[in-house]
Amino acid sequence: MQGPTEIRSLGPALRSVLVDGAASIGISLGPPQLDAFEAYASAILEWGRRLNLTRILSPEGIVRRHFLDSLACLTAIPDTPGLAIVDIGSGAGFPGVPVKIARPDLRLTLIEASRKRVAFLEMLVMELGLEIGVLHGRAEEISRQIGQWEAYDVVTARATAPLEHLVRLCLPFLRVGGTAVFPKGVRAGTEVRNAMGAISALGGDVMGIKPVKIRGLEGMKRVIVILRKVRSVPTSGPAKGGDQGG
Template identity: 40%
Template sequence: MEGEAAAVAAAAERLFGDRLPAARRYVELLVEHGVERGLIGPREVDRLWTRHVLNSAVVGELIPAGCRVVDVGSGAGLPGIPLQLARPDLRLTLLEPMARRVAWLDEVVAELQLSTTVVRGRAEEPGVRRGLRDLDVVTARAVAPLAKLAGWGLPLLRPGGRLLALKGASAAEEMARDAAAVAAVGGSRQELASCGEGLVTEPTTVIVVERGKAAQGRDTRRNSRKDR
């Protein structure tokens, strides 16, 4: 156990640097309020660092500097808040439909003094799509099956932007199963990525979906018809 704790501490220091105290405070807030406010299950308290915080932060490996990012269905702020702490250069928005979770996210962002924006809404809502558009990256963790997630997330992206769906052990099967549906809503390229190799005990599996230019054309035509 001591060896595991040392490995977690080393990974956290490497990922968060001078923002490590803020990352620790975020974990403390989850421990103090996460279960009672319905943000995490009771079994997750003892593995917040290994299963949630570090495994969210390592996704930054896939995101270039200065990107505009929206975390869809952010919930407890995963992966968005660890990602923002590890990558303060990102212009990050947390998108969450539930009022009580939005209140939590606002509290955390204020306490940790993050530049992160919190928006209440769903990715498929017209108002959200008008306000959040031409993004570089959309992230999502434990939100929906890939086919549905692509239908929500891809329209928020610029052509060439990428959806990063954090998935579990069955990611390859899910990607194969939903390939046609993802392509139908504008996903031009799909691949599996493993983040945190050599840094965390269980690397994070991510399905990466790139938005194609054709999807932009379909959106433009649809908007044009609405304007007539």
């Protein structure tokens, strides 16, 4: 897969939406980061429909519903420099790649089960010149590989699967004291209640459900479910599969 043949400008208005949204959560985006977001949007517009990356294929939709929604995760990620973060079921790279663009210090790994989407992510990483690892496979299998179990400080997943499934996929990657970050919608409270058994079995605890407050996403009822890994779990612990789509 070759990179996008044309950079489609987001335009000054959408750049301002990005800058203002990031600033509202204390993140400063400079020209190189804005250029990276612009190239990222171009890649999605180029390949999105062909590879079934996302149904949102307008520049404004990409900025607001993908980039800003992903950046909102930064409000739940610790400020400690150099954290190891893994994004499960990354799809088109959300939320991991926008988070990495805004926080270049983070050591990001993307995990994706679809070979076509992995090819897109590999092309994107090369196009953006970012140091990001891309792993092809199912999370429940990769988590048991050497160097993966309880190896990360932060785990994220933006999939539409119920939280109970995401917890089973994601918590095995998280070291004790690490943070799990799940962007969710209005049913987050119900999902958390339904997931309590899995959260406890996999050594997790609920830290809270945080409303998303980022300029540019007003009116979208989004929250972030935040979990903490409080207890180590052996590799023989429970881990059932689920939808890993991004």
